[in-house]
Amino acid sequence: MLTIGLTGGIGSGKSTVAQILGEFGAPILDADKVAHTTYAPGASAYDAVIAAFGAQVVAGNRTIDRKQLGAIVFGNPERLNQLTSIVWPATRESIRRNVAELRASGAKLPIVVEAAILIEANWQPLFDEIWLVRASREQVVTRIESQRGLKPAETEARIRAQLSDEERSKHATLVIQNNGSLDELRELLKTVWAEALKRNG
Secondary structure: OOEEEEEEOOOOOHHHHHHHHHHOOOOEEEHHHHHHHHOOOOOOOHHHHHHHHOHHHEOOOOOEOHHHHHHHHOOOHHHHHHHHHHHHHHHHHHHHHHHHHHHHOOOOOOEEEEOOOOOOOOOHHHOOEEEEEEOOHHHHHHHHHHHHOOOHHHHHHHHHHOOOHHHHHOOOOEEEEOOOOHHHHHHHHHHHHHHHHHHHO
């Protein structure tokens, strides 16, 4: 039974791909949401985050104040590395456990884990296949402007700050080109999913 890692850069449409695959019946895990659970009170990374960043990141209800934490690590590579070295391994373990629980509860279809930083975090061993969603730079800039209101220069800066699609492609089992309409993407994914079901056995 397949476990698929779904990745892609900003504006590639990977969340849309995950949503459509979910409509086709795939159990979907969102690595971002899983990461947030790792530093909830009592969770595996909670104490380590407080030890690294101090009581200032603890909100009144004992949760980690993500806004406060973000302000500390934003634009500070050293502090960001400190955070990812705590959260990424905890997230990896949590994803592994979630997949095992889904299988134990009877999930037979390919499980899809959406993870923007899959390759940066070295999570490749968790997956049987890695699917990369790509879009042209023009498409990405246009999408991000319409969806998030970012100016092209801001989007370009974000693209430069992340892993390149060329680098991601080296790790991908399958590349999904997403430069067309939503209907075109859905048709493409119907084919891709049908083939995955065959490989799933």
